[in-house]
Amino acid sequence: MTDTLCPVCQKSDRVKVLSLTLQGGTDFGVWRCGRCRHIWRTEPWKVSNQITYYEASPPTAKVMEALSNKTVKVFEKFLQLADKLKSNPTRLMVDFGCSCGTAMLMFKKHGWDVLGIELLPSAQKVLDERNLPWASSMKDSGLALRSVDIVVMSDCIYYLADPVGTLREIRSYMRPNGMLFLRHPTRAGLFYVSLKIMRKKVQSFPWGSHVHLFSRKSAELTLKQAGFANMKFLKEEGYERPLRTKIIHQLMRAADFISLGLLGLTLSWTVIAKE
Numbered sequence: 001m002t003d004t005l006c007p008v009c010q011k012s013d014r015v016k017v018l019s020l021t022l023q024g025g026t027d028f029g030v031w032r033c034g035r036c037r038h039i040w041r042t043e044p045w046k047v048s049n050q051i052t053y054y055e056a057s058p059p060t061a062k063v064m065e066a067l068s069n070k071t072v073k074v075f076e077k078f079l080q081l082a083d084k085l086k087s088n089p090t091r092l093m094v095d096f097g098c099s100c101g102t103a104m105l106m107f108k109k110h111g112w113d114v115l116g117i118e119l120l121p122s123a124q125k126v127l128d129e130r131n132l133p134w135a136s137s138m139k140d141s142g143l144a145l146r147s148v149d150i151v152v153m154s155d156c157i158y159y160l161a162d163p164v165g166t167l168r169e170i171r172s173y174m175r176p177n178g179m180l181f182l183r184h185p186t187r188a189g190l191f192y193v194s195l196k197i198m199r200k201k202v203q204s205f206p207w208g209s210h211v212h213l214f215s216r217k218s219a220e221l222t223l224k225q226a227g228f229a230n231m232k233f234l235k236e237e238g239y240e241r242p243l244r245t246k247i248i249h250q251l252m253r254a255a256d257f258i259s260l261g262l263l264g265l266t267l268s269w270t271v272i273a274k275e
């Protein structure tokens with residue numbers, strides 16, 4: 001038991017230290033909340049440290065593009081849904097954590113006004129080269145509250161220091177009938193089960209530079225806490241993966257189905273959320 005609050009449900013009574021020795025034991029501890037099954041790691045992963053981490057060997061435009069291109073089919077689905085949105089005379093789309101702007105280019109082609117929110121200087125440089133407008137935060141964007149029709153957040157939520165607070169801020173910029181499109185993995189179940197089975201062998205897997213591992217429950221709760229009342233979790237389709245990873249995903253889905261979702265093993269989702 002710790003005094004640490006779960007960053008999602010804001011309770012501390014079922015928060016436990018999972019491990020203090022992962023990833024070499026030097027840089028972070030791992031906490032888990034038994035209420036919402038959220039798993040997260042502690043400092044020093046502040047936003048400023050993440051920038052330092054990435055900018056130590058900044059990804060090239062090519063690497064960013066290759067990563068974004070894996071999501072093109074998911075973006076196409078977002079665009080189809082956005083184009084169907086009724087009463088959207090402004091057609092304003094914000095891509096939060098836009099990287100090199102792949103989704104923005106697609107929306108722009110369909111007549112949308114676009115704005116990217118991006119923290120990393122290396123990505124900002126690529127956005128400038130592509131003549132895509134960006135800001136480093138919602139506050140600095142110059143956008144009016146209640147003005148945005150569509151917000152895309154793809155593979156970004158797990159980097160945020162405060163996912164609930166950030167989504168709440170994003171919602172305040174969205175029109176009441178606007179839609180948030182989220183694409184992200186929910187790896188908490190797999191991580192927890194792996195840790196129980198393999199103990200120390202888990203090591204850094206599957207953190208990468210992520211701060212949060214969401215469960216489906218904590219993903220839902222994060223959106224609810226941020227004021228989104230209607231949400232649809234769709235089986236994520238179209239994200240481009242190598243064959244081996246594709247097979248693992250299919251096996252995980254089958255295991256999740258067989259275990260009636262109790263272990264939360266499903267790996268990734270496309271989420272559509274509205275107020």
Ligand SMILES: [Zn+2]
Binds near residue numbers: 006007010011033037
């Ligand atoms: Zn919690």
